[in-house]
Amino acid sequence: xxxxxxDAGDDPVEPLQADEVLALLRRRWQFSHxxxxxxxxxxxxxxxxxxxxxxxxxxxSEAEYREALAEIVATLNGLGVAEQVRDWLExxxxxxxxxxxxxxxxxxPPGRASEFLL
Numbered sequence: 001x002x003x004x005x006x007d008a009g010d011d012p013v014e015p016l017q018a019d020e021v022l023a024l025l026r027r028r029w030q031f032s033h034x035x036x037x038x039x040x041x042x043x044x045x046x047x048x049x050x051x052x053x054x055x056x057x058x059x060x061s062e063a064e065y066r067e068a069l070a071e072i073v074a075t076l077n078g079l080g081v082a083e084q085v086r087d088w089l090e091x092x093x094x095x096x097x098x099x100x101x102x103x104x105x106x107x108x109p110p111g112r113a114s115e116f117l118l
Contacts, residue, residue, distance in 0.1 A: 021069060034060075048096050080109045088104045
């Protein structure tokens with residue numbers, strides 16, 4: 001299994017898995033919420049959106065949702081922020097509300113920001 005070292009030099013961090021993120025979303029908020037990465041003002045944010053797979057109006061099929069989730073998780077792992085995202089999903093007290101996303105400003109390891117932010 002792939003492992004990414006944290007920037008603090010601690011023990012290696014387990015990479016996120018798509019099924020793990022899906023289970024966290026469902027355990028915390030009972031739904032498979034949409035996710036996205038957003039760049040604003042030179043920062044990168046991980047967002048949990050208010051809409052979810054279980055809504056009739058959700059724009060993706062389950063297969064498309066899982067594919068998009070796997071892509072986001074792979075990007076998060078590549079950025080070296082798996083533990084940050086995992087901890088936040090497990091501990092945030094906020095919850096997605098109609099028209100309002102939850103945003104986590106990602107603290108990117110040195111050198112990673114230049115790869116993803118233009």
